Amino acid sequence: MNTILKNEIFRRFISIVFLILLWEIISKIIGDKIILPSPNDVGESIKYHALNDLFHHVSITLVRVFIAFFLAMVIGSAIGILMGRRKKLDDYLDGWLILALNVPALVTIILCFIWFGLNEVAAVLAVAINKIPTVTVILREGTKAIDERLVQVGKLYNKSRFEIIKDIIVPQLFPYFISAARSGLALIWKIVLVVELLGRSNGVGFKINEFFSMFDTTSILAYTLVFVLIIMSIEWLLVKPTEKKLTEWRL
Amino acid sequence: MNGFKITINKKVFSLKNERKEGKILIFKDLEFTIKKGEFLSLFGPSGCGKTTLLNIISGLDKDYNGHIQPWSKTFQKVNKEDISRKYSFSNISYMFQNPRLFPWLSTIENIKYPIKKQRNADKIANDLLKKVGLEKYKNQYPNRLSGGMQRRVAMARAFAPNPNILLLDEPFISLDKKISNSLRKLLLQLWKRNKPIIIFVTHDLDEAIELADRILFLSNIPSTILLDYAINLKRPRNQDNKNFISLKRLLSSATKSKKK
Numbered sequence: 001m002n003t004i005l006k007n008e009i010f011r012r013f014i015s016i017v018f019l020i021l022l023w024e025i026i027s028k029i030i031g032d033k034i035i036l037p038s039p040n041d042v043g044e045s046i047k048y049h050a051l052n053d054l055f056h057h058v059s060i061t062l063v064r065v066f067i068a069f070f071l072a073m074v075i076g077s078a079i080g081i082l083m084g085r086r087k088k089l090d091d092y093l094d095g096w097l098i099l100a101l102n103v104p105a106l107v108t109i110i111l112c113f114i115w116f117g118l119n120e121v122a123a124v125l126a127v128a129i130n131k132i133p134t135v136t137v138i139l140r141e142g143t144k145a146i147d148e149r150l151v152q153v154g155k156l157y158n159k160s161r162f163e164i165i166k167d168i169i170v171p172q173l174f175p176y177f178i179s180a181a182r183s184g185l186a187l188i189w190k191i192v193l194v195v196e197l198l199g200r201s202n203g204v205g206f207k208i209n210e211f212f213s214m215f216d217t218t219s220i221l222a223y224t225l226v227f228v229l230i231i232m233s234i235e236w237l238l239v240k241p242t243e244k245k246l247t248e249w250r251l
Numbered sequence: 252m253n254g255f256k257i258t259i260n261k262k263v264f265s266l267k268n269e270r271k272e273g274k275i276l277i278f279k280d281l282e283f284t285i286k287k288g289e290f291l292s293l294f295g296p297s298g299c300g301k302t303t304l305l306n307i308i309s310g311l312d313k314d315y316n317g318h319i320q321p322w323s324k325t326f327q328k329v330n331k332e333d334i335s336r337k338y339s340f341s342n343i344s345y346m347f348q349n350p351r352l353f354p355w356l357s358t359i360e361n362i363k364y365p366i367k368k369q370r371n372a373d374k375i376a377n378d379l380l381k382k383v384g385l386e387k388y389k390n391q392y393p394n395r396l397s398g399g400m401q402r403r404v405a406m407a408r409a410f411a412p413n414p415n416i417l418l419l420d421e422p423f424i425s426l427d428k429k430i431s432n433s434l435r436k437l438l439l440q441l442w443k444r445n446k447p448i449i450i451f452v453t454h455d456l457d458e459a460i461e462l463a464d465r466i467l468f469l470s471n472i473p474s475t476i477l478l479d480y481a482i483n484l485k486r487p488r489n490q491d492n493k494n495f496i497s498l499k500r501l502l503s504s505a506t507k508s509k510k511k
Contacts, residue, residue, distance in 0.1 A: 149351055152311050156345050157365040157412065167364075171355045249355045249392040 037218040045222035058227060061196065061203040064120075065189045068127035072184060075128070076135025077177070081169075083136065084143020100133040105191050109198060118199045127191045134187070135180045142176030143169075174246045182239055189231055254448065255340075256284040257308060259317035264303065276473045277303055278315070283467060283476060287322070288446040292459040295469030301452040302348070305418045308450065310339035344414035344447075346422045350405035352393040358404050359389045365412040379407040383437060399430040406434070410441050416448045423458070435462060439486065460499055461488045468506045477506050 020039050027038040037045075046054070083090045083097075109126040116122035146169060154164040196205025204227050211219040262278040277300040285291055293301050306312035308319065319338040344365065352361045363376040380386055383403040385396075393401055402422060409417060419438075423431040439462065442449055453459050459466050460482060468478040480502060488495055 149347070149349065150353060153347075153351050153353075153364075155311060156309055156343070158341070168353070171353070174355075249394065 034215050034217050037221060041218050042221045042225060045218045046226060049219065049222055054223065054226065057202055057204050057207050057223075058230065061189070061192055061205065061227065062230065064124055064127065064192050064195075064203065065185075068124050068131065068192065069181075069184055069188050071124070071128040072131035072135055072188065073177075073181065076132040076180070077139045079132070080136040080139025081143050081173070084140040084146075090140070097133055097136060100129075101137070105130045105194065109191075109195050113199045120200075123192075123195045123200055126195055127188055130191050131184055131188055135184060138176050138180040138183075139173065142173045146172050178239065178243045178246070182235070185231060185234065185239070189227070253322040254284060254286045254289070255322055256282070256320045257317070258282045258320075259304075259307065259315055261317070262300070262303065262307070262315040264300075279473045279475070281474060281476065283479070284322075285448055285450070288448065290442065290449045290451065290462060290464045292463035292466045293450060293452045293469060294456060294459045294466050295454065295474065296471055297454055299469050299471055300474045301454075301469065302420055305345065305420050305450065305452060308340075308416070309343055309345050309418055310337070311345075313337045340416055342412060342414050343416045343418070344409045344412055345418045346405050346409040346420065348420045348422065348424060350393070350401040352401060352404055352408070354392060354394055357390045357392060358385060358396070361393065361404055362407045362411055364408060375411055375413075376407075379410055382441065383407045399426055399434070402426065402434060403437070406438065406441070413445055414447050416450070417442075419449065419451045421452055421454070431458075436487075438462070456499060456503060457490050460484070460495060460502070461490060466502070468502075478502075 023036075023039050027036045027041075030036050033041060079093075083093055108129050112122045112126035112129070116125065150168055150172070151164060154168045159167070192203070193205035193208065196203035197209045200206050204223055207223055208220050211217075211223070259278045259281045261276070261280075264275045264277050266273040266275060281304075293304065295301055303312065307315055307317075321338065353364065356364065359376055359380060362379055363372050366372045366375060369375070377389075380389060383406060385400060385403055385407075388396060388400065393404065396404065406422070409419075422438075423434050426434070435458065451459070451462060463482055465479070465481045467476055468480070469475070470477050482498070484492075484494055484498065490496075
């Protein structure tokens, strides 16, 4: 038994099995589907919804997540890098940034719907605006930590500004991009659900609201589980391997 | 590159401290010339502006009053454009005190960096890698190399663009004697291939005498030239040789008496 426990994968596996078992036991004790359905109920529910419109709504939500994510990363990084490089700009914008960081997600969402109407652009924009300030803060810190002595090497060998950014600045920012991407993905999909609940007629958030009105806890958990698994596989199959590849030079 | 003349009328270094803001005069009316293919050593106490001087010559530091003139038959005519725009050399290389390798590039990619766009970059880089004896570490990242190996990679990178002028800022500091000896031999070997102008900063007199054609002794700040001495010993120079030792004695007493 001890030798098996030494295997990392096995430890991770057993911890998941334990969680499902715990869920099963608690749901048995409670014995009420509306409060906590059993893992088996949720499994059956996933099967049922999969045959209906589960993947339609999941894919709609995923598209929104990715567009908002992409927008937030590009705009947030650009502003963050500029603020990190230019002290004066940082002085001007720092107050705005703190303000933006503290506006509740719900307020941004509602304002976007009021200003731009209950449409797709407003929905995606609202999510992106929520995420931009955090990306900006992370990339600003990263840019401030750039080793100027390495930039000088590029200048010495007459490299253009573009080459210096591409070959010397961006590699130093990789860890910060990854960190922003990771926290971004987790945050964005949660906000997307709120947006869908408030102002869209499709997507996972819309469906969850629908199930809520029917007190269908089983279906809520089924949808949630599927979506969490998808986001987790993006982390494992995309973010982690990219991170490993881009930062293998670190000791 | 046929040599050049550098004139620094005034160079001020601003200190930025939490409490004080001060200015230190580093150079005032410093001027010297360098000939084609010359190995010049800059020798002086720490803090006398040796690194600042290299940064000015390299073009990384343009904040000074003065000018650099490339060699012409006479240095009489000062080209006004050179003064206002700060002349910068087109093919200059610099081996910094800290190796300054890119940690995300492998050894060979680091060496190739200055000449990435050239068609024969691979060949040149591989050749230099062999010269510094690190073929086995071709694809290693710098963080996994020892301090001495990192300096060797930095030296290879500095020679990669086949520079007209090569600046070295105490490149062998804080290495053990055996390694720094072998690196000095390597430097002379590489220098002899195309004989760039070398400006080698050190505060080790043995090192200066062993390597240089000529030594400039700098004073404390504001820095001036105490002594400009041409070394006529034959290479290879051995630090235990009689002539070497007597020259060293002569130079250290000469510069000491000048300081007073």
